Amino acid sequence: MAAVYQALDTRLDRRVAVKVMNPDLAQDEQFVARFIREAKSAAALTHPNVVSVYDQGADNGHLYLVMELLSGRTLRDLLHERGRLTPRQTLSILEPVLAALAAAHTAGLIHRDVKPENVLLSDDGRVKVVDFGLARSVSAATNTSTDQLMGTVSYLAPEQVERGFADQRSDVYAAGIVLYEMLTGEKPHHGENPIEVIYQHVHEDVPPPSSRVPGLAPEFDRLVSLATARDAAARLPDAGAFLAEVRRLRTTLPPEALDLGDTPGTSPLSEPTTVLPRPPADGPRPAKTAVVPTYPPEPPPAMRRPRGPLAFLAVLTAALLVALVAFLVGSAQFTRTPDLRNRTLAEAQEEARRFGLTVVAPADKQEWSETVARGRVVTTDPEPGHRIRKGGTITLILSKGPERYHVPPLKGLTEEEATRALAESNLAKGQVIREYDADVPEGEVIRSDPPAGTALKRGTPVNLVISKGAEPVDVPQVINMPLDQAMAKLREAGLKGEVVKRVDVPFVPDNTVVNQDPKFGRLPKGSTVKLTVTKGPELVRVPRVTGMTMAKAKKVLEKLGFQVFELKLPFGGDTVANQDPEPGTQRPRGSWVTIRNM
Structure with a gap:
């Protein structure tokens, strides 16, 4: 468009910036007239955040504009240096930019090229917007003579792309993009x-x-959404409304939300020590053994009469005789529990009878044992050697053998289902290993280690090998390719292409791929890449006609809108043996299909 020079205004003795337009533009009378008209409008726009226009003129075919000269840098330079700005810094720059745009919108001017390169940051801290009205002049002039779209692509509003139309909301959209770029450091x-x-x-x-800057206040998401709505009717109406939202945001957000990213945050990386309460000092204690004195029964009155040593001897002798009789009688009624451990039930019953005892073996009191075989006695109640009344019963605790659980069939289950099945079998999930397997869907178990049916101890971990699906292939980039070339490239990569949407895109040839999903990365072989293409001729899938008679095949193909070329060779019969293109391919309605009889 132009070259900018630093110059000296000799009349006022001041440094100025002189923008000299491209000579080719200066030869266009319509452009010159519009440039002069809008330069006057821009010169009449006086605002502290707008670069002042001092003069305009022409000299020997050179069209020029004299403007205020600022020392400093552009917002683009600042973003290049810092990457992204804090919310506070972002709003402090955006507010004067919007103030300048609001003044222009009030005066009936549309900037049409709002971007970081047109925001100047002076060395004394001022923020100024440059090039008011110029983008509109150039766009208007060139759009009348060419079919090209002028502007900075990254900041164009949708209506500028679709209809070539711009108003105050187009500036709002571009300023919203600049806001996003300052907050995130990227477009x-x-x-x-x-x-x-x-x-x-x-x-x-x-x-x-906030999807790029974790922790960013949600109010910024709302502000960006209001400014960059694709439907202009849903967007903030002008820069003045945008400015009001910014000022409200600055006054309502807490300081920590405005200074996000200015100072690296810190967070605890470990859990605090947990102090568990000690049991109370007056808690339950083991009961002490109590010694209870016993007293002999009071002797009958006849025995009270004797006195002295003889009487004492008689009492002692009687007591000893009673005790001896009681001991002999009691001993005859009790025995000791025999050792029945590791015996079968029949062996335990036989041994117990020898001692005058019986046995019972309750099924609900069996125990697992790693040392005693299944069906044999683990222990008894009472235990061996304990005193038991003759004719009493001994309870046998039989062994259920080693505690083992079989690994259940897990193939084909999801990881969650397999984990649940292992828990129900008293086993645990071990390591999860993921492998490519074209035969087992992604996320399902291929096999377990140990395999199904293996007997394991309770709680033993079982490793799971889970399918990652078919081994992926690289997704090729097919955007900007003709559809047939894109389909061929996807087939070469082992993928399929499917047209899911057709759109009108200005300046792009029909049947050109303008979007793909996914755009990059890797997909399982045989997967489908969804394509968005510009509108072109309708595509029809070619049916399989081999095996049909030539007449029937022609009828089927013509009904679908294809033109048919019949190649009948001598001695070939009347049946279609080959066709071109192959079945399943997509071709424009009205294209040719060749059928051959051999």
Whole structure:
């Protein structure tokens, strides 16, 4: 468009910036007239955040504009240096930018090229917007003579792309993109060529900046959404409304939300020590053994009469005789529990009878044992050697053998289902190993280690080998390719292509791929890549006609809208043996299909 020079205003003795337009533009009378008219409008716009226009003129075919000269740098330079800004810094720059745009909108001017390169940051801290009205002049002039779209692609509003129309809301959209870029350090739309970026402006919303900057206040997501709505009717109406939202945000957000990212945050990496209460000092204690004195029964009155040593001897002798009789009688009624451990039930019953005892073996009191075989006695109640009344009963605790659980069949289950099945079998999930397997769907168990049916101890971990699906292949980039070339490239990579949407995109040839999902990465072999293409001729899937008679095949193909070329060779019969293109391929309605009889 122009070259900018630093110059000296000799009349006022001040440094100025002189923008000299491209000579080719200066030869266009319509452009010159519009440039002069809008330069006057821009010169009449006086605002502290707008770069002042001092003069305009022409000299020997050179059209020029004299403007205020600022020393400093652009917002682009600042973003290049810092990457992204804090919310406070972002709002402190955005507010004067919007103030300048609001003044222009009030005066009936539309900037049409709002971007970081047109925001100047002076060395004395002032923020100024440059090039009011110029973008509109250039766009108007060139759009009358060419079919090209002028502007900075990353900041174009959807209506500028679709209809070539711009108003105050177009400036709001561009300022919203600048806001997103200051908060995140990157542009919301990316592509390898301008077509991809233009397509995203029209068909994809600007993502919330918090998706790029964790912890960013949700109010910024709302502000960006209001400014960058793809439907202009849903957007903030002008820069004045945008400015009011910014000022409200600055006064309502807490300082920590405005200074996010200014100072690295810290967070605890370990859990605090947990102090567990000690049991109370007056808690239950083991009961002490109590010694209870016993007293002999009071002797009958006849025995009270004797006195002295003889009487004492008689009492002692009687007591000893009673005790001896009681001991002999009691001993005859009790025995000791025999050792029945490790015996079978029949062996235990036989041994117990020898001692005058009986046995019972309750099924609900059996125990697992690693040392005693199943069906044999683990222990008894009472235990061996304990005193038991003759004719009493001994309870046998029989062994259930070693505690083992079989690994259940897990193949085909999801990881969650397999974990639940192992828990129900008293086993635990071990390591999870993931492998590619084209025969087992992704997320399902291929096999277990140890395999199904293996007997294991309670709680033993079982490793799971889970399918990652078919081994992936690289997704090729097919955006900006003709559809048939894109389909061929996907087939070469082992993938399929499917047209899911057809759209109108200005300046892009029909049947051109403008978007793909996914755009990159890896997919299982045989997967489908969804394609969005520009509108072109309707595609029809070619049916299989081999094996049909030539007449029937021609009728089927013509009914679908194809033209048929019959190649009948001598001695070939009347049956279709070959066809071109192959069945299943997609071809434009009206294209040719060749059928041959041999």
